[in-house]
Amino acid sequence: xxxxxxxxxxxxxxxxxxxxxxxxxxxxxxxxxxxxxxxxxxxxxxxxxxxxxxxxxxxxxxxxxxxxxxxxxxxxxxxxxxxxxxxxxxxxxxxxxxxxxxxxxxxxxxxxxxxxxxxxxxxxxxxxxxxxxxxxxxxxxxxxxxxxxxxxxxxxxxxxxxxxxxxxxxxxxxx
Ligand code: FES
Numbered sequence: 206x207x208x209x210x211x212x213x214x215x216x217x218x219x220x221x222x223x224x225x226x227x228x229x230x231x232x233x234x235x236x237x238x239x240x241x242x243x244x245x246x247x248x249x250x251x252x253x254x255x256x257x258x259x260x261x262x263x264x265x266x267x268x269x270x271x272x273x274x275x276x277x278x279x280x281x282x283x284x285x286x287x288x289x290x291x292x293x294x295x296x297x298x299x300x301x302x303x304x305x306x307x308x309x310x311x312x313x314x315x316x317x318x319x320x321x322x323x324x325x326x327x328x329x330x331x332x333x334x335x336x337x338x339x340x341x342x343x344x345x346x347x348x349x350x351x352x353x354x355x356x357x358x359x360x361x362x363x364x365x366x367x368x369x370x371x372x373x374x375x376x377x378x379x380x
Contacts, residue, residue: 310370345358367380
């Protein structure tokens with residue numbers, strides 16, 4: 206003699222479950238293109254779409270490199286010492302005079318955002334290297350300070366500051 210317990214799925218239960226699963230997959234498949242199209246694809250980003258950068262993983266004294274419009278961008282969380290040194294420099298000592306205040310955002314002084322392309326012949330400088338606690342270009346020896354300003358060597362101009370803004374205390378949008 207066999208007994209049937211309610212815990213065992215019947216054939217009808219199976220059909221309900223299978224139908225529900227197919228409906229859920231179908232709904233997700235229908236929604237996915239709408240979600241996916243809200244994110245710019247790689248070619249759109251390469252063409253210059255703005256990018257957002259989360260600053261929380263960047264410890265004080267560290268930097269990260271991201272890419273915007275195919276260019277390397279350094280985002281540096283400067284120490285107070287680096288900020289103080291950058292702000293103490295006389296403009297007359299700079300080949301391309303710019304104050305640190307002009308190159309950073311008020312209220313977010315510790316953050317430096319610069320295009321990581323040497324203004325001499327386009328090499329990528331190394332962060333936290335060189336004589337001025339900023340960037341050193343290994344190709345021909347250009348030295349940039351902790352504000353990304355050219356201080357010595359053949360490069361004629363400061364590292365450019367790309368267009369960017371703070372969208373919160375811990376996130377910037379570049380572009
Ligand atoms: S490319 Fe950087 S110093 Fe020449």
